[in-house]
Each structure stands twice: as structure tokens, then as C-alpha cells.
Amino acid sequence: MPVYSLYMGCSVPANYPNYEAAMFKVAEALGMELNYLEDVACCGSPNLRSIDSFGWLLVNARTIAIAEKSGHDIVTPCNGCFGSLKDVLYHLKHHKDDLKKINVELEKMGLEFKGTINVRHIIEAMYTDIGIKEIKSKVTKPLDGVGIAIHYGCHLLRPVDVTEFKPEVLQEMVYATGATVIDYPLWKQCCGATVLPVNEQLAIRLARDKLKSMKESGAVFITVVCPACGNQLDLQQLGLKDSYGEVYDLPVLLYPQILALAMGMDEEDIGLSMNRVPADPILDHLSG
Amino acid sequence: MIIYPVEVILVVTGPVLVIGAGVAGMTAAVELADNDVKTILIDRKTTIGGNALELYKAFPTDDCFYCFEGNRWRPGIRKCFYRSAMIDQPNIDLKISTRVKGISGTPGTFLVNLEVGPQYVDPRKCTLCGLCTDASEAFHLVSPQCQPQAVSYNPERADDGAKKAEEDCPTGAINLSATQTEETITVSDIVIATGYHEMKPSTIDEYGYGKLPNVITQLELAQMLDPNGESSGALLRPSDGAQVKSVMMIQCVGSRDENYYPFCSKICCVFALKHASIISKERNNSRVSVVYMDIRTYDRHERYYRETRDAGVEFVRGRVSRVEAHKDGTLDVYVYDSLLNKYLKFVVDLLVLSSALEPPEASNELISSLGLNSASGYVGSADPLSENEVVAGDHVYACGGALGPAEVPESVNQARAVVSKILQGRK
Amino acid sequence: MTETEEKTGPPVTLIDPIDMTKLDANFRRDISSMPNGEELSACFACSTCTAACPIANQWNYKPHQLIRMILLGMRDEVLSSKEIWECLTCFQCQERCPQNVRVTDIFFDCKNLAAEEGYVPENIIALAKSLVEKGQLYEIINDWEREDLGLEPEVPGLSIEGIQSILKGTRTHKLVEGDE
Ligand SMILES: Cc1cc2nc3c(=O)[nH]c(=O)nc-3n(C[C@H](O)[C@H](O)[C@H](O)COP(=O)(O)OP(=O)(O)OC[C@H]3O[C@@H](n4cnc5c(N)ncnc54)[C@H](O)[C@@H]3O)c2cc1C
Ligand code: SF4
Ligand code: SF4
Ligand code: SF4
Ligand code: SF4
Numbered sequence: 001m002p003v004y005s006l007y008m009g010c011s012v013p014a015n016y017p018n019y020e021a022a023m024f025k026v027a028e029a030l031g032m033e034l035n036y037l038e039d040v041a042c043c044g045s046p047n048l049r050s051i052d053s054f055g056w057l058l059v060n061a062r063t064i065a066i067a068e069k070s071g072h073d074i075v076t077p078c079n080g081c082f083g084s085l086k087d088v089l090y091h092l093k094h095h096k097d098d099l100k101k102i103n104v105e106l107e108k109m110g111l112e113f114k115g116t117i118n119v120r121h122i123i124e125a126m127y128t129d130i131g132i133k134e135i136k137s138k139v140t141k142p143l144d145g146v147g148i149a150i151h152y153g154c155h156l157l158r159p160v161d162v163t164e165f166k167p168e169v170l171q172e173m174v175y176a177t178g179a180t181v182i183d184y185p186l187w188k189q190c191c192g193a194t195v196l197p198v199n200e201q202l203a204i205r206l207a208r209d210k211l212k213s214m215k216e217s218g219a220v221f222i223t224v225v226c227p228a229c230g231n232q233l234d235l236q237q238l239g240l241k242d243s244y245g246e247v248y249d250l251p252v253l254l255y256p257q258i259l260a261l262a263m264g265m266d267e268e269d270i271g272l273s274m275n276r277v278p279a280d281p282i283l284d285h286l287s288g
Numbered sequence: 289m290i291i292y293p294v295e296v297i298l299v300v301t302g303p304v305l306v307i308g309a310g311v312a313g314m315t316a317a318v319e320l321a322d323n324d325v326k327t328i329l330i331d332r333k334t335t336i337g338g339n340a341l342e343l344y345k346a347f348p349t350d351d352c353f354y355c356f357e358g359n360r361w362r363p364g365i366r367k368c369f370y371r372s373a374m375i376d377q378p379n380i381d382l383k384i385s386t387r388v389k390g391i392s393g394t395p396g397t398f399l400v401n402l403e404v405g406p407q408y409v410d411p412r413k414c415t416l417c418g419l420c421t422d423a424s425e426a427f428h429l430v431s432p433q434c435q436p437q438a439v440s441y442n443p444e445r446a447d448d449g450a451k452k453a454e455e456d457c458p459t460g461a462i463n464l465s466a467t468q469t470e471e472t473i474t475v476s477d478i479v480i481a482t483g484y485h486e487m488k489p490s491t492i493d494e495y496g497y498g499k500l501p502n503v504i505t506q507l508e509l510a511q512m513l514d515p516n517g518e519s520s521g522a523l524l525r526p527s528d529g530a531q532v533k534s535v536m537m538i539q540c541v542g543s544r545d546e547n548y549y550p551f552c553s554k555i556c557c558v559f560a561l562k563h564a565s566i567i568s569k570e571r572n573n574s575r576v577s578v579v580y581m582d583i584r585t586y587d588r589h590e591r592y593y594r595e596t597r598d599a600g601v602e603f604v605r606g607r608v609s610r611v612e613a614h615k616d617g618t619l620d621v622y623v624y625d626s627l628l629n630k631y632l633k634f635v636v637d638l639l640v641l642s643s644a645l646e647p648p649e650a651s652n653e654l655i656s657s658l659g660l661n662s663a664s665g666y667v668g669s670a671d672p673l674s675e676n677e678v679v680a681g682d683h684v685y686a687c688g689g690a691l692g693p694a695e696v697p698e699s700v701n702q703a704r705a706v707v708s709k710i711l712q713g714r715k
Numbered sequence: 716m717t718e719t720e721e722k723t724g725p726p727v728t729l730i731d732p733i734d735m736t737k738l739d740a741n742f743r744r745d746i747s748s749m750p751n752g753e754e755l756s757a758c759f760a761c762s763t764c765t766a767a768c769p770i771a772n773q774w775n776y777k778p779h780q781l782i783r784m785i786l787l788g789m790r791d792e793v794l795s796s797k798e799i800w801e802c803l804t805c806f807q808c809q810e811r812c813p814q815n816v817r818v819t820d821i822f823f824d825c826k827n828l829a830a831e832e833g834y835v836p837e838n839i840i841a842l843a844k845s846l847v848e849k850g851q852l853y854e855i856i857n858d859w860e861r862e863d864l865g866l867e868p869e870v871p872g873l874s875i876e877g878i879q880s881i882l883k884g885t886r887t888h889k890l891v892e893g894d895e
Contacts, residue, residue: 006871008870008872010851010852010853010854010870010873011852011853013861013869013871013873014851014854014855015853017861017864017866020861020864020866021864021866036872038872038874039872039877040872040873040874041850041874041878042846042850042851042852042878044852046804047843048887049823050800050826050827050830050839051843051886051887052882052885052886053823054885055881055886055887058881059877059878059881059882062877094750098750105881154804154805154807157806158805158807158810159806159809159810159817159820188807189807190803190807194805195770195801195803197838197841197842198797198801198836198839199801202773202801206769206770209769271860271863271864583759593759594814597757597759600743600756602786603759605760622730622732627779627780627783628783628784630732630733631730631731631732631733632732633732633734633736634735635735
């Protein structure tokens with residue numbers, strides 16, 4: 001059984017416990033052992049990186065160094081955490097000077113960054129280590145080809161030399177549930193979550209363009225693998241209804257929720273009712 | 289039109305006339321001569337080599353032009369393209385200080401009337417002792433590697449020293465009363481290799497060329513950078529000899545401009561950046577800015593663009609509003625930056641214009657006397673749509689700058705294409 | 716320039732250019748010597764980054780212009796711009812740049828320099844404050860939701876101490892303190 005160090009960050013536990021629960025349920029069914037990393041700090045992304053890049057490097061190097069002790073790769077369900085940790089890993093592997101400085105600081109905490117483990121998104125770990133074949137074999141209630149728009153999230157895809165993530169991974173994972181992936185023109189575009197603190201109007205417009213593009217291309221649901229993206233696309237639909245009277249009615253599901261449903265799990269166990277845009281219509285698309 | 293029987297074509301063996309002894313003409317002459325074709329190579333100047341003589345380092349190899357990579361294999365030339373072959377190859381009859389006065393006859397048997405000389409210095413006698421150049425400004429050595437190996441005399445600067453030198457020359461090489469002679473030759477083919485001329489942009493008044501001493505052209509800059517030049521390669525302000533700390537280059541001066549030349553001069557972007565690179569790397573890190581509308585460093589030369597950016601050369605997309613000269617010799621240049629939509633004011637020591645490469649004088653006369661096509665004043669291909677761009681007419685060919693702005697490798701390739709065409713016609 | 720100032724003297728000349736001698740030539744060097752700045756000078760102003768950017772249309776300075784301004788030395792204009800803070804960090808510009816300029820990463824570096832000089836939007840300071848004081852960006856409000864799903868009530872494994880002690884004495888701390 002593959003074993004992982006699970007880095008939760010603060011956003012999933014605070015805003016999306018349903019994501020956390022669904023992820024555990026699915027991981028268990030797939031035979032993945034997830035152990036919470038203990039005593040690790042918030043990744044600070046991307047705000048900390050903006051104002052204090054050294055602090056940001058150190059906080060995340062510390063997390064990686066702690067995980068190195070157990071020898072297992074870090075997995076995380078949050079694109080923000082993934083982006084930060086992966087970026088720091090990349091940075092320290094490519095900039096020996098900074099690595100030296102960081103290790104001086106880590107030594108004071110009794111730690112050392114060696115670069116012996118990888119940082120991975122939980123979805124990619126499922127895809128690579130368990131495999132589509134195995135995942136498919138666990139699907140008992142496949143979705144009936146319903147069109148799902150994937151929002152990958154910027155920090156999962158880019159910069160690719162850092163993230164090493166290919167969009168096909170998530171596509172195949174969606175197909176494995178029996179659903180269909182909807183192509184839409186703005187698939188690469190940012191959801192706008194990062195700009196919320198400095199320009200809310202801009203954030204709303206980004207979400208709107210994205211939702212519009214999805215809807216017009218025939219999407220019935222949206223799937224995301226990040227709490228920030230999920231929150232933004234879900235929440236702004238309510239706002240858009242209030243401010244412009246525009247109704248998108250696109251339920252936003254965290255990918256493990258969809259997989260859990262297709263595996264025949266109970267909707268209560270994966271907190272489907274916590275999704276803001278009501279997610280229950282998805283149940284109509286389950287066979288069996 | 290005369291239709292020759294096949295046998296007659298086989299006997300076309302007359303000599304070939306090559307007009308212009310720049311890299312293109314020299315290549316054609318040497319390679320024809322190596323193939324046992326008698327060649328008459330003429331140039332109106334006293335020294336062969338054409339424009340390339342002035343260039344110091346050359347792209348794409350960044351070598352000195354005197355050691356031309358493509359010809360190092362050649363016995364007799366060894367490392368220097370300009371050495372010996374032109375003089376020693378028995379099949380080449382080199383005539384310097386020579387121009388074409390008129391052409392008559394028919395394709396295959398052209399009668400060409402040449403104006404030769406006056407030949408003030410006999411290159412077979414001159415030993416480059418330096419006596420005359422010390423005695424008078426009228427004599428000067430174009431370059432230590434010049435061919436033929438002889439000094440040049442400029443009658444416009446004649447003085448008493450020149451007279452004395454004529455008397456004292458140890459080998460008796462000088463004849464100041466030499467006169468022009470005429471000569472008519474019969475040739476089977478004519479190769480036009482008359483090259484290009486760099487436009488003097490004095491009519492484009494926003495740049496102040498010709499009025500402000502610190503505004504120069506790229507070819508003038510090349511001469512300044514040449515270690516064999518007056519300042520031994522140091523970059524000095526023409527106005528007062530002060531060290532140049534900042535240089536600005538302006539691209540497309542007179543090119544791509546319907547008021548001057550409609551064509552892109554093709555190589556000015558590359559040589560401007562070659563110069564920018566030399567200046568920023570080898571001349572005390574002088575600051576270089578390049579004002580452009582497009583940078584056209586075609587195919588492999590893109591590397592110059594990348595290297596100069598890496599070396600810190602500043603690129604400004606836009607045009608110059610105006611140039612203002614200060615008493616201290618500096619120039620204020622106001623540039624509109626179209627990418628920022630802002631005006632920028634620079635203070636520079638030297639303003640270098642990438643001026644259009646225009647057809648040489650007398651290009652038009654050659655074109656009309658041979659009934660050729662004109663391409664904005666350059667020799668046009670007989671059939672612009674065919675792949676034989678070097679074929680200008682029946683038994684008339686052109687190569688190098690004569691066909692339009694071209695770099696040396698392209699000029700040389702075209703010269704080889706000419707040679708191949710002529711040899712095919714003689715099989 | 717305000718109306719009243721205009722009236723006290725003659726207006727500036729019609730073309731009021733940016734004086735290149737007054738710009739900060741070291742700015743370019745500062746940025747290129749930062750870890751992401753290696754390829755900065757390779758920028759040839761093609762504006763691919765701006766074409767790729769989803770929000771540049773709303774900006775006074777477009778991404779390619781910001782990079783240009785860095786190259787020209789317009790330090791104050793770049794560091795005080797709102798654009799660097801509105802950047803979504805979506806990396807679309809960086810992904811497409813044909814010269815491998817790390818555009819987004821360079822904007823991160825700019826934000827760090829801006830922070831050093833005190834140009835940080837208030838709401839970003841508020842987030843920094845939450846990091847310094849609470850050790851996290853997001854706090855659990857409804858812990859019963861977690862319990863319903865069988866999850867532990869606290870953020871699992873989170874060490875508030877861990878980040879707090881690291882940020883003590885760093886720029887983040889200074890920014891937050893200065894704000895108080
Ligand atoms: C500033 C500058 C920098 C350059 N740098 C490079 C470089 O780095 N690398 C590179 O590959 N290229 C470079 N070039 C281009 C290079 O100079 C040309 O490719 C090359 O000189 C062309 O050779 P050519 O023989 O065709 O013409 P030319 O060199 O122009 O030679 C023509 C010859 O014909 C003679 N002539 C002209 N008309 C007549 C006539 N009517 N009768 C008799 N003789 C005549 C002239 O006196 C001259 O000797 C540069 C050009 C410039 C302006
Ligand atoms: S004095 Fe005579 S031999 Fe000496 S350089 Fe002059 S021409 Fe040549
Ligand atoms: S080569 Fe460059 S400078 Fe010369 S005309 Fe063409 S675009 Fe202009
Ligand atoms: S895409 Fe790259 S090269 Fe092009 S303008 Fe932007 S930073 Fe410069
Ligand atoms: S990272 Fe910033 S500048 Fe680049 S495309 Fe995204 S929003 Fe625009």
C-alpha cells in the first residue's frame with residue numbers, strides 16, 4: 001500500500017471539510033495510506049511569496065524537511081499549497097545559494113532540506129500510483145456521460161517546469177467516472193481568486209467570463225481540485241445572481257466527491273450538501 | 289534574335305569580364321580562372337576588396353574580414369582572401385582603376401570599351417616602403433593587406449611633397465603625369481558584381497547627418513572600430529575626440545521609405561547589432577541603444593539580437609522626434625517609444641544611422657546599356673520568377689550586392705552560381 | 716499636476732519626455748540578479764505576455780510594458796504600480812513567453828522590492844497580519860461541519876508556532892507592525 005505524508009494547509013480544513021472527507025474516503029477505497037503531517041506551518045501562498053520571499057521559502061522548506069524524515073512523498077489537495085511547496089522545491093534545487101541560507105536557518109530548528117522527496121497533488125498520486133484501470137474497476141455507479149467542465153487551477157498547471165502536471169491526468173480521471181469532459185475556450189483562464197483581496201470587481205469578472213465560457217460550451221457541472229478555485233467559482237455564482245441577475249446553475253464539485261459518488265458512496269459522507277450551488281442534480285446522472 | 293546552331297555554342301570560349309572586384313567579383317574570377325576560363329577582372333578603385341575592406345569583424349563568423357573563413361582551404365590564398373590569387377592566377381587579368389565606358393556587340397561576343405587609369409603608382413614596382421606617404425597626404429595605404437600591394441594616390445590632394453616623392457621613390461613606381469587610356473576587349477560573358485553603396489542620409493533632416501559631426505553612418509562606425517583605423521579602434525567623438533560613452537543607433541534610415549528606397553536593406557539590422565555587440569563587449573562597456581521599427585536579423589543571425597540583449601543593449605521600438613546638439617558635443621535625442629506610448633529623452637555622444645544600401649553610381653548605365661531589368665536601381669533577374677536569380681540577361685550575370693543588399697556568404701554563393709552557369713554553358 | 720499649479724506658471728512643453736538620465740539604471744540589474752531575473756534581458760517586447768494575460772486590458776501598464784519599464788530603469792513607476800499587486804499569478808504570460816522570461820516570477824520579485832519600500836496594499840497587509848498573529852490564512856469557523864464528517868475539529872497538523880517564529884524578525888513582521 002502506497003504511503004504518503006498529507007499536507008492539508010489551512011484552506012481545505014477551514015472552508016472545505018467536505019473535500020477533506022471525500023478525499024479520505026476515496027483514498028481509503030483505493031488503498032492509499034494518508035498520514036497527516038504534524039507540526040507543519042501554513043504555506044502562506046501566494047501572499048507571503050509576494051511580500052517576503054525568503055520567509056516563504058523558509059516556511060515551506062521547513063515543511064518539506066519535516067516530511068523528508070518519514071521518507072514519503074508529500075501529497076496535498078490544495079493547488080495553493082501544491083504550488084508553493086513545489087515552487088520552493090524547484091527553487092531550492094536550482095539555486096544552491098538560497099539552499100545554503102535556508103539550511104543555516106533550518107539547522108537552528110534541527111532540520112535539513114535534502115531534496116529527497118517529491119511534492120505531489122493528491123489527484124496525480126491517485127492517477128500515477130493507483131492507475132486509471134484500478135480506479136475504473138472501483139466505479140459501480142458510473143456517471144451517464146454528463147458534461148463536466150474541468151477547472152484545473154493556475155498553480156496546478158503552471159509554470160509547467162515547476163508543477164510537472166499534465167492536464168490529461170485530470171481529464172482521464174473524469175472520464176474514469178463515466179462522465180464526459182467538456183472543452184471550453186477559457187479552460188486555461190484563472191478563476192480570479194487571487195485578486196479578491198485587492199480588486200473584488202476584477203475577481204468577479206474573471207469568474208463570470210469563465211462560468212460563461214463553460215456554460216456556453218454545454219457544461220452541466222464543474223470539477224475543481226483546489227479549495228480556492230472551488231470557493232471562487234461556487235461563491236461568485238451567488239454574487240452574479242444578485243448583482244446581474246445572471247444564473248449559471250453550475251454545481252462545483254471537488255473531484256473526489258464525483259469519484260466517491262461514482263464509487264457508490266453516500267452523499268452525506270462526502271458533504272455534498274455543503275456545496276453552495278446545490279449539487280444534488282448530479283445524482284440524477286448516476287446509473288444503477 | 290540570333291539562333292545559334294548547337295556546334296557554335298560549344299565553341300564559346302572567349303574570356304569573361306567581371307565588373308567589380310568585391311568579394312562577389314573576386315570569387316567569380318578566382319573560380320572561373322581555376323576552371324581554365326580566362327577572366328578579366330576590373331575595378332574602378334586602386335584596391336580590390338570593395339566594401340568588405342572597411343568592415344573589421346564580419347558576421348557570421350566574427351572573424352576579421354582579411355581572414356575569410358570560407359577560403360582558408362584555397363592554396364595561394366591560405367588565410368587571406370585578398371592575398372595573391374587575384375595577382376598570381378595566370379588566368380586572371382586584373383585591371384584596377386578601370387571602368388566600363390561602353391558595351392556593344394552581341395551576347396557571346398560583347399565588345400567592351402574600357403577606360404583604364406590613370407595609373408599613378410605601378411603596383412608591380414611599389415614595395416610599400418612608406419616614403420611617399422610620409423612626404424605627402426596625397427598618398428595613402430588603404431590597408432596593410434590591400435591588393436594589389438601598392439599605395440594609392442589622390443590627385444585632388446596633390447602638393448609639392450608628392451612631386452618630391454615621385455622623384456625619390458626608390459623603385460620609380462610613381463608617375464604623376466600618367467593619363468587615362470582606352471582599351472576595347474571582346475568577351476563572351478559579362479558578370480556584374482558592382483556591389484552597393486551606403487546612402488549618405490543628409491537629406492533626412494531630423495537626424496542632422498552632414499551638419500552634426502557626431503552623427504555618422506554604420507559604415508563610418510565600422511571604420512572607427514577597425515584597429516587599423518585612425519583611432520586604432522578607440523571609439524572617439526568626431527567633434528572633439530572625447531571618449532564615447534553612449535551610442536544610439538537608428539534603424540531603417542532611408543530604407544522601407546517610399547521617399548527614399550522602398551526596399552529593406554536586409555543586412556543593416558545584422559551589422560548594426562554586430563557593431564552594438566562589439567561596442568558593448570569590447571569598448572569599455574559603452575552604453576548602446578537601438579531605435580528600430582522592426583528588427584530583421586534574418587534566419588541564423590537572430591543570435592546577434594539575443595546576444596546584444598544579453599549584453600545589455602537597450603532596444604527602443606519607435607522613431608526619433610528630433611535631435612538637439614549641445615555645446616559640449618553631446619546630443620539630446622527625443623524618441624517616441626511606441627511600446628510604452630511615451631517619449632524618452634536620451635543623451636548620447638554618437639548617433640549612428642543604419643542608412644539604406646543603394647545601388648552604386650553607374651549601375652543604371654550598365655543596366656540600360658545591356659537592356660537589363662532594374663530592381664529599384666539594382667540589377668534585376670532576367671526572369672524574376674525563376675530560381676536563377678543570378679541570370680540577368682543572355683550571357684549576362686550578376687552576383688552579390690549588385691543584385692541588392694546581401695551579406696558576404698550570400699554574395700559568394702551567388703558568385704558560385706554564376707560560375708556554375710557559365711561553365712554549364714560551355715560544356 | 717493640479718489645475719491651480721498649472722495657473723501659477725506656464726504649462727510644460729507639449730512633449731514632456733521621460734528623462735533617461737534620471738531613471739535608475741541599477742533597477743534592471745537588481746531584478747536580473749534576483750533568482751528569477753536571469754532571462755529578463757532576453758525580452759524583445761513582443762507582447763506575447765500581454766496577449767496571454769486575462770486582465771491586462773484593465774491595466775494602465777501592460778505586462779510587456781512593465782518588463783520594458785524594468786529594463787529602462789523606471790523603478791518608482793513599477794514598484795508603486797497597482798498592476799503588480801493585481802497580477803493573478805496565473806503564469807499564462809510566463810508559460811507563453813518565447814524568450815523564457817519568467818514574467819510572473821519577476822512580478823513576484825517586484826512585489827518583494829515594493830514591500831521593502833513599503834508599497835503594499837492594505838488588504839495584503841491584513842492577510843500578512845493573519846499569518847503573523849494566527850499562523851494561518853484561513854481559520855475554521857464552523858467546526859461542527861468537520862465533526863459531522865468525522866474530521867478532527869482543528870486544522871490537522873498545523874503548527875501556528877512554526878510560521879510565527881519564522882516570520883519573527885522578517886519583513887512580514889515589520890510590515891504588520893508598521894501598520895499598527
Ligand atoms: C556597415 C556594413 C557592415 C557589414 N558587415 C558585414 C558582415 O559583418 N558580414 C557580412 O557578411 N557582410 C557584411 N556587410 C555586407 C558586405 O559588405 C557585402 O556583402 C559585400 O561587401 C558585398 O560584396 P560585393 O562584392 O557584392 O560588393 P562590393 O563590396 O560593394 O564590391 C563592389 C566592387 O565593385 C566596384 N565597382 C562598382 N561599380 C563599378 C563600376 N561601374 N566599374 C568598376 N568597378 C565598380 C567597387 O569599387 C567595389 O570594389 C556589411 C555591409 C555594411 C555596409
Ligand atoms: S615611395 Fe614608391 S615604393 Fe615606396 S610606397 Fe611610395 S610608391 Fe611605393
Ligand atoms: S535590415 Fe533592418 S534596418 Fe535595414 S532596412 Fe531592413 S529592417 Fe531596416
Ligand atoms: S512575452 Fe516575453 S519576450 Fe515577449 S514581451 Fe513578454 S516578457 Fe518580453
Ligand atoms: S501572471 Fe499576472 S501578468 Fe501574467 S498573465 Fe497572469 S495576471 Fe497577467
